[in-house]
Each structure stands twice: as structure tokens, then as C-alpha cells.
Amino acid sequence: MDYNQLYQNSYNKAFEEREHLFYTTLLEAKKALQSYNYTSNEYLKETNTIEIKKFEYLKLDPYSKVTNLFNKRFEIYDENSINNIVNLKILPLLENSNIKLEKTLDTIISGIAAHDALLETSRIMTNNYNLYELMYNLNDLSKFKLISYTSDVRNTPLYQKLENKMYPPAKPSKTKISQNNDENDEFLNVKEVAELTNYAVATIYDLKHKGQLPFYKKGAKLQFKKSEILAWLEKGKGITKDDLNEKANEYILKNR
Numbered sequence: 001m002d003y004n005q006l007y008q009n010s011y012n013k014a015f016e017e018r019e020h021l022f023y024t025t026l027l028e029a030k031k032a033l034q035s036y037n038y039t040s041n042e043y044l045k046e047t048n049t050i051e052i053k054k055f056e057y058l059k060l061d062p063y064s065k066v067t068n069l070f071n072k073r074f075e076i077y078d079e080n081s082i083n084n085i086v087n088l089k090i091l092p093l094l095e096n097s098n099i100k101l102e103k104t105l106d107t108i109i110s111g112i113a114a115h116d117a118l119l120e121t122s123r124i125m126t127n128n129y130n131l132y133e134l135m136y137n138l139n140d141l142s143k144f145k146l147i148s149y150t151s152d153v154r155n156t157p158l159y160q161k162l163e164n165k166m167y168p169p170a171k172p173s174k175t176k177i178s179q180n181n182d183e184n185d186e187f188l189n190v191k192e193v194a195e196l197t198n199y200a201v202a203t204i205y206d207l208k209h210k211g212q213l214p215f216y217k218k219g220a221k222l223q224f225k226k227s228e229i230l231a232w233l234e235k236g237k238g239i240t241k242d243d244l245n246e247k248a249n250e251y252i253l254k255n256r
Contacts, residue, residue, distance in 0.1 A: 003109055004082040010113035018047075018121040019146045026136055026144070036136040040125060047122050055115040058108070062099045066090055066108055121146055128153045134162040137209075167211055187216070187223040196229060 022043060029039040058067045073085035086109070093099070101108070124146045125132065131153045135141050143158060153159055193213075194201045207213040214228040 001106070002083065003086040004080065006106060006109055007082050007113045010110040011117045014114035014117035015121060015146070018118060022121070022125065022146070023141065023144050026132075026141060030136065030139060036133045039136075040129065040132070044122060044125065047118060051115065051118055055111060055118070057103075058111060058115060062101060063103070063108060065093065065099065066101075066105070067112060069093065070109070070112055120148070124148050130154055131156070131159045131162070134159065134166055138162060138166055167208070167215070186226050188226050188229065189224075190222060193224045193229055196226070197233060 025043055026036075026039060029036075057063050069089050070082075070085055073081035076089070077084040086105070090105070094101070094105070103111075128147070128149070132144070135144055140162070149156060154163075188196065190201055190204050193199075194204050197204070199207075204213065208215050208222070213232060214225065216223045216225065
């Protein structure tokens with residue numbers, strides 16, 4: 001028996017099933033107008049329930065003895081680890097002890113593989129949350145795959161492409177706010193923008209997500225250019241330049 005092939009086939013099958021299930025879950029959730037955060041959290045809860053109900057036996061005696069040995073395969077063997085751990089450790093253990101298993105060894109190995117695939121899909125979903133959220137919000141799941149990236153998913157070309165699609169880089173403002181605009185220009189955080197515009201912080205985030213508010217990202221830090229926020233206020237709220245200059249001066253005095 002090639003236990004390595006058995007494990008790989010069982011793992012790949014379980015992984016593909018979970019990947020397809022999550023994909024169809026997202027499609028259905030989108031039609032139901034559910035948020036990505038709610039959908040992914042509910043899916044992960046379901047995954048945890050499956051792990052407990054379907055694979056709990058792997059953690060209980062006598063199956064835990066086989067599982068624990070199998071999970072040490074990379075620690076014990078450098079090559080052909082699965083076949084070696086089964087043939088040289090697990091089978092002798094079962095033959096030389098009074099351990100009685102209701103399930104066959106093939107079934108146990110397949111179960112371990114399916115359990116590993118379940119945990120790996122959950123890990124990938126968690127690590128790639130930002131990428132899948134972008135796909136979901138853009139209603140573009142055509143490139144959805146459960147892929148394990150070696151670095152931060154936000155550094156991948158796919159994420160950056162989708163982010164630029166979701167949040168197009170702000171175009172340089174052609175509106176002249178005041179003669180001292182360049183001198184007074186600075187970057188603001190979300191709370192400062194909320195104070196400047198008299199909007200709630202949650203509203204600022206909402207406008208940013210809708211692409212209605214120009215912003216910049218430096219790593220994970222969200223920033224806004226004051227001159228562009230003032231230009232956006234003038235354009236969107238219809239206030240006069242005198243009103244705008246007065247608001248800018250009040251903000252500067254307040255934050256000195």
C-alpha cells in the first residue's frame with residue numbers, strides 16, 4: 001500500500017471540496033446581500049463544528065495513538081515520511097499491542113488527510129481575508145482560489161490590482177483652495193478628517209470604501225491629504241471659498 005498516495009489523494013479531494021463550498025457560499029451570500037465579514041465568520045464556525053463532529057475521534061484513544069505518531073512523521077523521517085511512519089512505526093505498534101481499531105488504517109489515514117485539509121483551508125481563509133473581501137465587494141470571484149502565500153497577501157499583484165480597482169488612486173485636485181494651500185497642506189488620519197468635516201468616523205470609513213473620498217495608504221496606515229479633503233468638501237457640499245478658508249483656518253488654529 002502506498003500510504004503517501006492515499007494521504008495525498010484524500011487531502012486534495014477534501015481541499016477541493018472545501019474550496020468549492022466556500023466559493024459557492026460566497027456567491028449565495030452575495031445574492032442575499034450579506035457582508036463578507038459575516039459570511040466568512042459563519043463559514044469558519046461551520047468548519048469548527050465539522051471538525052468537532054467528524055474528526056473528534058482522531059483525538060481520542062485508541063485512534064489518538066495513530067494520529068500522534070503520524071503527525072511526527074516529518075520530525076522522524078526526512079524522506080518518504082508518510083510511508084516510513086506507517087510501515088516502520090504505526091503498523092508495528094498495532095501488531096505488537098492490544099490496540100483494537102474499529103476503523104481500518106486506510107480510513108484513519110484518509111481521515112487525518114481530510115482533517116489536515118480542513119485546517120489548512122481555514123488557515124488560508126483567515127490569512128487571505130483582505131484579498132477575498134476585495135473580491136467579494138467587487139463582485140469579482142473569477143480568480144478565487146485558496147492559495148497559501150509566502151508573504152503578506154497585500155503585497156501580491158492580484159491584491160494590488162483589485163485594491164486599485166476598488167479604491168482608484170485620487171487624481172490631483174485642480175481646485176485652488178487658497179494661496180497658502182501648499183504651505184498648510186498635511187496628511188490627516190481618520191479621526192482628524194472626521195473633525196474637519198464634522199462627519200462621524202464610521203461615515204468617513206464608509207465614504208472611503210465607496211471610493212467617494214480621496215485617501216492614501218502607507219502600509220496598513222490610512223491617510224488623507226487635507227487639501228484634497230477640503231476640495232472634496234467644496235465640490236460635494238457646495239460651500240463658498242470663503243467658508244472653506246474659514247473652516248481650514250479654524251482647523252489649523254485648533255490643532256496647533
